[in-house]
Amino acid sequence: MERVLMKGNEALAEGAILAGCRGFFGYPITPSSEIAEYMARKMPKIGGVFVQAESELAAINMVYGGASTGARVMTASSSPGLSLKQEGISFISEAELPCLIVNVSRGGPGLGGIQPAQSDYFQATRGGGHGDYHTIVLAPSGSQEMMDFAMEAFELADKYRIPVMIMAEGTLGNIMEPILMREPVTKFSEKPWATTGCRGRKPNIVNTLHLGNEELESRNHQLFNKYQIIKENEKRADAFLVEDAEIVVVAFGIMSRIVKKAVIEARKKGVKAGLVRPVTLWPFPDEHIRTAAKNARLFLSVEISMGQMIQDIQLALAGRVPVEFYGRIGFTPNPEEILQEIMRLAEREGL
């Protein structure tokens, strides 16, 4: 099959279109704007809707409206924009509207910089806005996955009536890699809850207000029962050389590929290193972490942040194995320095 060279942002946008996305609502911000630009070119040609919103707030609320019609819709932004979207994400989560939210992430806090970063991990995995809720968070690692995960995200969103977030470091938006084009999705689930006009049925209501005490509590229980099912079914991770690994490195997104190279090099030097790559950041693949801990003397979390995912690794291991951290912000750690860090730790531990 023919391979096509595509930028990550464009691969993601095309993947969304292949998944049947027909509504894009966004606001320009580096390094995610190419997704909006791609959609602005494509949507009018395929009978879809593209609206450049007046703000990130308006964009996410357009997603709320768009998703309520039952259409597959999305927005894309980058870190500071995601902060602004949190109000809407909380509402969308409560209203159980399926949609795709993309964060082509960059460094913060504040305006930060436009360098790739993973420092929105807490925001993405803990809900991010007000109230008890989660979104499913997928972390692709290359152009092909930008396309494939966009398609997968819409399936998961419809299956569980939940917003799905793709968190991709800025690098992944800009990287160009060959991809195999996928077939367009043709089967979509029924959405009897959609607000499309009540012809021939009782009116549907999309609502997030629950003034009664019992009502509010039972509503939260309903949501958490759903989250429990998602936790049981959807945790995903890739493991590489973990079977006999004494040092297990954990990294997601682009970082996982960089670490993989360091792990290969460490093996050449006789250090039993392995890699766990969380594919879903929420639900966090804690069982994969525990499985990889079988022979581990040490875990190492490598992140483009000051250390956030490390907390989930520590929670998963519950003190059984110590967890070290290596991270940078402003720079993306390169394979050479990660190898150095693995070797330093191996020497310290006498491995």
Place this chain on the structure above:
Amino acid sequence: MDREQQVLFAGFGGQGVLSMGQFLTHIAMNAGKEVSWVPSYGAEMRGGTANCLVTISEEEISSPLTENPMAAVIMNRPSLDKFESRIKPNGTLVINSSMVDRVPERDDLNVLRMPVNQIAAEIGNLRGANMIILGAYLQKTGIVEVEEALEYLGVVFKGKSESIIEQNKAAFLAGVEYARNEW
């Protein structure tokens, strides 16, 4: 040749540095290799310098990033100052000598100098600098066969006018010619 090669392209914005890397990536993909292209983006781009890193491999690429590429194609002085020390030991350094007014400090590198702007002026295609140096680089390294690369230029430039494609092929061949005679 290594099973995986990483080449850095660096220069001023407007010198075609990013597209040079993209051409190589396209050509290598069409030749059946695994490839990735990672640009510097944003602030650096607007600040006037640009660079991109191309990885070409016989197998699946793990890391598309590296601190130490095996080769660098340097189009201006600031890029030489920034990247010279980072090239792998015994690596290759290609320099546009029209724009770089010093010789490299390291003595372990395979240095290939080329007055790219002068050649571009000679063939009457001032915007062809990136294709000239790409032609020379492929002729020298053989990452992709020159004939194969020429064939794919048409594909890469799909949608452009015939005359633009011909101008770029001519620039590419001028680079090939230079490398044959001088390197």
Place this chain on the structure above:
Amino acid sequence: MKKVFQKPESLTDAKNHYCPGCSHGLIHRLIAECMDEMNIREKTIGICPVGCSVLAYDYFNCDMLEAAHGRAPAIATAIKRLLPDRFLFTYQGDGDLASIGMAEIVHASARGEKITVIFVNNTLYGMTGGQMAPTTLLGQVTTTSPYGRKAENEGYPMKMAELLSSNEGSAYICRTAVNNPANINRTKRAIKKAFQVQEKGLGFSMVEILSACPTNWGLNPLDAMKWIEDNMVPYYPLGEFKVKEEQ
């Protein structure tokens, strides 16, 4: 026997929660009567705000959404774009529309979104207990302007109908009041006209309705009606501000 009066089909049987003398129930009814008369109930999607009318989704007998504070026009935009043959209305108060939702309303109007906005102006935040709104009149006492609104401190009340009528995308902008039968009839005609403008695809439409909040104004319902006439109408003149004709 001939039926001369009945509840519109476009309203549910739910008992509303509004205070005695509040205009919301009346305005709901006018919208519902228009929907019935135009036979569009099954094609209409309404969006209610945050404010006293937050529960309006229980009262309208059509598909309804409840929006975050001020965001109804953005939500309506997306629905209308995806389902262009449906009727979309937002129902918004003055805090919702003219304060926190100012960006959304101005841009929906500027884009000429083919939606109808019912803007209920009662000069303050009702649900949260009578705080100052952008529409609070000069000198008016509210819980957050306890010494009366002063221009030098709180600025001037915003005239939304005038503001939005300057946007090219606005096709129909009208201000009415519900303080007497004649004005109530005019309000209904304006709402219907706004829906018709939407049906014809002419652009954005809004009816700003001067309404009473006896509870927070500290007046009985009758005096509240008089207060609209004496205090609001002089500052917020009634009438059509923008009527885009069919091309």
